[in-house]
Amino acid sequence: MTNTATLALHGGPPIRTAPFASWPQSGQGERDNLDRVLEQGQWWRTTGEQVRLFEEEFAAFHGAPRALAVTNGTNALELALDIAGVARGNEVVVPAFTFISTSMAVQRIGATPTLADVDLDTYCMTPDTLAAGLTSATTAAIPVHLAGHICDMDGLGTVASGRGITLIQDAAHAHGAVRRGRRVGEHDSLAIFSFQNGKLMTAGEGGAVTFASDADAEEAFLRHNCGRPADDILYRHEALGSNHRMCEFSAAVLRAQLARLPEQIARRERHARRLYAALAALDGIVPLRRDSEIDVNPHYMAMFRVDPTVHPDLDRTWLVRALVAEGIPAFVAYPPVYRTAAFWLGPVPDASEQELALACPNAERIGAEGVWLHHRVLLGDEHDVDDVARAVEKVLEPAPTRRAQAAASG
Numbered sequence: 001m002t003n004t005a006t007l008a009l010h011g012g013p014p015i016r017t018a019p020f021a022s023w024p025q026s027g028q029g030e031r032d033n034l035d036r037v038l039e040q041g042q043w044w045r046t047t048g049e050q051v052r053l054f055e056e057e058f059a060a061f062h063g064a065p066r067a068l069a070v071t072n073g074t075n076a077l078e079l080a081l082d083i084a085g086v087a088r089g090n091e092v093v094v095p096a097f098t099f100i101s102t103s104m105a106v107q108r109i110g111a112t113p114t115l116a117d118v119d120l121d122t123y124c125m126t127p128d129t130l131a132a133g134l135t136s137a138t139t140a141a142i143p144v145h146l147a148g149h150i151c152d153m154d155g156l157g158t159v160a161s162g163r164g165i166t167l168i169q170d171a172a173h174a175h176g177a178v179r180r181g182r183r184v185g186e187h188d189s190l191a192i193f194s195f196q197n198g199k200l201m202t203a204g205e206g207g208a209v210t211f212a213s214d215a216d217a218e219e220a221f222l223r224h225n226c227g228r229p230a231d232d233i234l235y236r237h238e239a240l241g242s243n244h245r246m247c248e249f250s251a252a253v254l255r256a257q258l259a260r261l262p263e264q265i266a267r268r269e270r271h272a273r274r275l276y277a278a279l280a281a282l283d284g285i286v287p288l289r290r291d292s293e294i295d296v297n298p299h300y301m302a303m304f305r306v307d308p309t310v311h312p313d314l315d316r317t318w319l320v321r322a323l324v325a326e327g328i329p330a331f332v333a334y335p336p337v338y339r340t341a342a343f344w345l346g347p348v349p350d351a352s353e354q355e356l357a358l359a360c361p362n363a364e365r366i367g368a369e370g371v372w373l374h375h376r377v378l379l380g381d382e383h384d385v386d387d388v389a390r391a392v393e394k395v396l397e398p399a400p401t402r403r404a405q406a407a408a409s410g
């Protein structure tokens with residue numbers, strides 16, 4: 001179907017004027033828990049109870065033996081790397097397509113991120129791309145469950161154990177995700193989460209690490225608490241660490257957010273299926289593919305690529321601007337990490353930007369062709385999802401029509 005309506009970018013009426021679901025969301029649960037913290041008069045975890053309760057609930061929800069709440073996901077990554085024994089001079093394999101924190105955390109502890117390409121359709125590191133990124137200096141790898149799609153942890157685990165390296169799951173997008181019947185905490189590895197403002201559950205900022213063993217959890221507690229045991233009153237500092245403690249207010253909010261999460265995931269799953277089916281029907285739009293082994297994707301982002309062989313004249317950044325003008329919360333995909341200035345300021349692999357780009361063709365394509373939509377488009381009803389698909393169809397209108405519109409609007 002050809003849509004000849006004038007683009008909102010060129011002054012036409014937008015597809016969408018009503019707001020999508022708001023984010024973040026809150027209710028009586030957050031208020032009651034925050035009141036509880038005010039009344040208990042203890043605003044830090046050392047003498048309060050909300051952080052400890054949140055850790056128990058969060059660990060149980062993800063099937064992990066233990067969890068530790070921390071200040072944010074980036075600090076959670078640094079702490080997990082530390083617990084995994086990664087040190088200055090080591091190499092850690094990270095996906096080339098991810099938010100910068102995954103590689104930056106490696107660099108911040110003095111190790112070198114080496115890059116694995118990702119699958120063109122799931123945007124995840126694969127066992128093959130992990131294997132290709134290994135060297136004799138590799139001590140760990142950080143698969144990222146991008147947009148909520150859990151990586152092939154069985155295949156990655158086989159490659160990792162064969163080479164004696166530690167896997168750390170970056171589950172900043174994957175609260176509540178399930179693959180082959182197993183939740184993030186059931187993959188026998190460290191995992192990190194983020195609770196920043198846009199994430200699937202949030203206190204504005206915050207993070208967590210889940211652990212497969214009590215020993216790791218105990219060591220991480222010390223290191224996030226300036227080396228002090230929980231009950232210390234004698235200034236015993238038994239490990240080299242820092243202060244990454246979450247405060248009681250954040251945990252109070254997160255306990256209520258966690259209680260709301262399962263219903264929100266079910267709603268996003270329902271609407272994502274409808275949205276992806278509608279997008280797949282549009283010429284040259286390639287939605288994120290779901291592995292058949294995924295049981296639950298919580299959909300931190302809805303993502304798609306624009307195929308340049310079908311739309312050779314279409315500029316992806318223009319398309320995002322056009323979608324935003326149509327009232328859709330759309331964003332360009334992350335650039336590959338080596339395409340940022342910051343990447344080159346820390347320890348880096350012995351390769352140029354161009355060489356890394358050649359080694360990571362899929363990350364290059366996703367970075368250039370990818371579009372992501374805020375998960376609040378999936379939290380409303382079916383009409384919301386249909387509006388998103390209609391907006392994408394509208395802005396894909398044949399280029400000659402668009403050029404004529406642009407000329408007409410000066």
Ligand SMILES: Cc1ncc(COP(=O)(O)O)c(C=O)c1O
Binds near residue numbers: 101102170195
């Ligand atoms: C994949 C990924 N890892 C790590 C982080 C870091 O989390 P935070 O922003 O809480 O530091 C983020 C982003 O927010 C992320 O998207």
